[in-house]
Amino acid sequence: MRRTLWPALLGLLTACGGNFSNEDLEYLNALPTREALASKLPDSSASSVGGLRQRADQLSVGDPSSLYLDTRKASAEFNSALDGLLTLLENIRTVPPTTREPGRRTWGPWPDRNQPGHDVRFVMDRQGAFFAYSLQFKPSKDGDDAWWSFLEGSFKADAGIRKGEGELHLFVDDAVAKGINVGGLRGLTQLDVGYQNKALPSRVEMIFTAPPPSATPELRYTYRELPGGFGEMRFLVKSTDAVPGGLLEDVEITSRWTPDRGGVGTFVILEGDLKGASYRECWNAEGRVSFAKKSWELFGIGLASDCPDVSGFEE
Amino acid sequence: MRRSRRQPGALALALALLLATATQAEPMRRFALVIGNDEGGSDTRPLRYAREDARKMHGLLARLGGVSPADSLLLLNEEAQDVLAALTNLEAQAQAARARGERTALLIYYSGHAKDGALRLGDTRLAFDALKRRLADAPADIRIAILDSCRSGALTRTKGARRAPAFAIDSGATRDAKGLVILTSSSADEDSQESDSLGGSYFSHHLTSGLLGDADRSGDGRVTLFEAYSHAYARTVADTAASSAGPQHPTFSYDLAGNGDLVLTDLRASEGLVVPRSAPPGAYYFVDPGGLVVAELDKAPDLERRVALAPGTYRVKRRLEDRLRIGEVEVRRGQETVLEETRLRDAPFSDDPVKGGRARGSFWTVGMTAGFHSFFDRTVRQSLFLSVPLVGAEANLHDYFREDWVWSFDVALGGRSSRLNLETLEGASYQYSVVSLGTSLTTEWRLGDLSPFAGARLTYLYMGRKFDGGAFPDQYYATFSPGLVAGLRYRLLRRLHLTGRGRLHYLTYNVHEQGTENPNSSLGYWELAALVTYEL
Incomplete structure (x- = not known):
């Protein structure tokens, strides 16, 4: 019996302590999750059909909606970027804070196995309902003065589960300059995310900033969401052949969708042929065109009454 | 000690004389008042087996002693006034029987405390003198008192009774005996002792074992009052001789007119166990499934003996110098079972079916x-840390470290949903x-059933x-927590206990911010629980 008793008692002793803390939960609540920020575009059978094409070529009702396809692509890019960003925060949630100080929680520092020669830590500061956090690195051989922030964020809590207003900033160019492997983010200067979900519709805005001489020094996605599966994505498509003519166009697309009755997309030509012109296209639940009309034409195709009601997003 | 040893010898002579006239006795209507009380008031320690002894005696008298259920009363942990009221009731019945011309006997058995010249019935007392007067005046031809209590021998010193062996028998007379007989378990200055291994007091165990057949030295299938007493005397003295309290000497006194021994139990019924004439002589023990010896038999060569065991399964042990002979026998209702030697097998002493654990006094309860x-x-x-209901199980080891100490092991689970x-x-x-997961060490004060x-x-x-x-990661906190426990255990049935208890606990909660004045929080919690336990 002694042979089993003592290991059992030692096991119980080592199992003392824990992470049971309400305060820790409030800190963790300030960190965004991909579920809260991701774009949620309903799938459809048309999503695998075709891709970007010139929108002026003999479009007819029932064709795959090119605006819907563009929206899908933008949604995927949006979510992919969020994944990369939030993965950095996911790991923090899996471990309890290393130190708990008044108004501060710190995870680490630890040597970063993915960034040899660097230490990493995550620091969260709290003042009432306002939380600021940063993911910091420093060369392992340097002192505490050498910590610099790769990611900075803040959140103003408004009660509820991750309800509030927040922002994140990823300083990619600093990281590259300091020898951090940024993976797929290389080519960007900075990635900024702002979001709020304390009021409807919830909003997530993502700005990709690239260094010159990039054709698109700033690329902005704005995603809004209403309860029940209604969503809106506003994004810029550069150098696309949107209308007949000798120039390629830069267009701003605003897509709004319903959970099960398709959506409505509009684009405005910012540069290129027919600058200032706009186009409106509606798609059904299968992602196929139900109505389309160009601003420079008198009549469109299909019936405008077939477009779903997405007026909930009107400002 | 020496004086007491002469006593059975004289009784044996008396027994032989009495047996010669016993068969001439008329049928007798028997009344029995059987009393068991574990409690003896604030200046005594509760007994363990007084009520159990009373139950056994009550059952035995009904089964073998010719006492009908309507003519017997069993009082457990009742007070003096209840005893007197019950006695009044039986006296009235005896009076009525006498009026119808029946011969009558009134037997009072008491197992419990006695001190300062009185039976102790809880916080009440029944003086020896008062009891004696009551018995002397009782309207029955023969009144028998069997007292299994400390210093009960004082009763036989009181006026009106002569003490054996000054026991004269008029062997020529044929009149039926009339008068008062008193058996006590100890002398006036001795304690009566209980035995965990026997599950009762030494005296009552040997008295009942004798009444079951071991006292029937004559082998006639009947156990008389004198046979039972002399058997109980010899075995009680022998068993207690080496005890820390010293040997215990039962006493016997009588105030009889006429003669004729009183047959207490008749073993010639159609059920029970027969140890045939051919069976080897020696000491036989009959052990119940709980490991307790319920009857013993000292068999002489070439003599058939009967043991009036109640229907059931028993393990039989016969002790030899170098080994045991053990086996199992089933006594069926309404049938006579013969113990066949071939059903016993050799076994080492380590296979003794009599439980050794209880001899040390410890036992388990689970609940x-x-x-x-x-x-x-x-x-x-x-x-x-929310308030939650708990359910659990526990095991308790009683009297292991010392008497009245209980070492408990428990596990409990609880939970609820919240936001x-x-x-x-x-x-x-x-x-x-x-x-x-917990363990407790408690001491308890046995006050009867409570x-x-x-x-x-x-x-x-x-x-x-x-x-x-998975909105947030799972959280836990685990720690050792010292505490206090108190409660009340109530014996609902013989082996079934109901307990109510409260606990107070202290714990340190240390998932706190560093740099604060007190990084550790002292927290306390309470628990209330009801517990049902079964004694193994």
Whole structure:
């Protein structure tokens, strides 16, 4: 019996302590999750059909909606970027804070196995309902003065589960300059995310900033969401052949969708042929065109009454 | 000691004389008042087996002693006035029987405390003198008192009774005996002793064993009062000779007119166990499934003996110098079972079917609990460690370290659903759970069926919560928590106990911010529970 008793008692002793803390939960609540920020575009059978094409070529009702396809692509890019960003925060949630100080929680520092020669830590500061956090690195051989922030964020809590207003900033160019492997983010200067979900519709805005001489020094996605599966994505498509003519166009697309009755997309030509012109296209639940009309034409195709009601997003 | 040893010899002579006239006795209507009381008041320690001894005697008298259920009363842990009232009742019945011309006998058996010249019945007393007068005046031809209590021999010294061996028998007379007989378990200055291995007092055990057949030295299938007494005397003295309390000497006195021994039990019924003439001589023990010896038999060569065991299965042990002979026998209702030597097998002493554990006095109880657990601090119990109902199981080892100490091991589980309601976070639902592993060391005070207890304990307490949908990581806190426990145990049935108890616990909660004045929080919680236990 002694042979089993003592290991059992030692096991119980080592199992003392824990992470049971309400305060820790409030800190963790300030960190965004991909579920809260991701774009949620309903799938459809048309999503695998075709891709970007010139929108002026003999479009007819029932064709795959090119605006819907563009929206899908933008949604995927949006979510992919969020994944990369939030993965950095996911790991923090899996471990309890290393130190708990008044108004501060710190995870680490630890040597970063993915960034040899660097230490990493995550620091969260709290003042009432306002939380600021940063993911910091420093060369392992340097002192505490050498910590610099790769990611900075803040959140103003408004009660509820991750309800509030927040922002994140990823300083990619600093990281590259300091020898951090940024993976797929290389080519960007900075990635900024702002979001709020304390009021409807919830909003997530993502700005990709690239260094010159990039054709698109700033690329902005704005995603809004209403309860029940209604969503809106506003994004810029550069150098696309949107209308007949000798120039390629830069267009701003605003897509709004319903959970099960398709959506409505509009684009405005910012540069290129027919600058200032706009186009409106509606798609059904299968992602196929139900109505389309160009601003420079008198009549469109299909019936405008077939477009779903997405007026909930009107400002 | 020497004086007492001469006593059975004289009785044996008396026995032989009496047996010669016993068959001439007329049928007799028998009344029995059987009393058992574990309690003897505040200046005595509760007995363990007084009520059990009374139950056994009551059953035996009904089964073998010719006492009909309507003519017997069993009083357990009753007070003096209840005893007197019951006695009045039986006296009235005896009076009525006498009026119808029946011969009558009134037997009073008492197992319990006696002190300062009185029976102790809980907090009440029944003076020896008063009892004696009551018996002397009782309207029965023969009155028999059997007292199994400390210093009960004082009763036989009181006026009106002559003490054996000054026991004269008029062998020529044929008149039926009339008068008063008193048997006591100990002399006036001795304690009566109980035995855990026997599950009763030495005296009552040997008296009942003798009445079952071991005292029937004549082998005629009947056990008389004198046979039973002389058997109980010899075996009680022998068993207690080496005890720390010293040898215990039963006493016998009588005030009889006429003669004729009184047959207490008749073994010639159609059921029971027969040890045939051909069976080897020696000491036989009959052990019940609980490991207790219910009857013994010292068999002489070439003599058939009967043991009036109640229907049931028994293990039989015969002790030889170098080994045991053991086997199993089933006594069937309404049938006579013959013990065949071929059904016994050789066994080492280590296979003794008589339980050794109880000889040390320890025993186990196991049970189930249901209760409630809550922290004292309102904020803690509302938002951190919630108040929850608990269910659990526990095992208790009684009288292992010392008498009246109980070492307990328990496990309990509890849980409930809740939602967070924090300053910046509301609505997250989660499942909260508690696991408690504990051990307690308590001392209890046995006051009859009630046993208050108190002690200390140590618990390993695990508290965790799991958030719905994985909204937040699982959290837990585990720690050792010392505490105090107190409660009340009530013996509902012979082996079934009902317990109510409370616990107070202290624990340190250290998931706190460093740099604060007190990084460790001292928390306390309480538990209330009801417990049903079964004695193994």
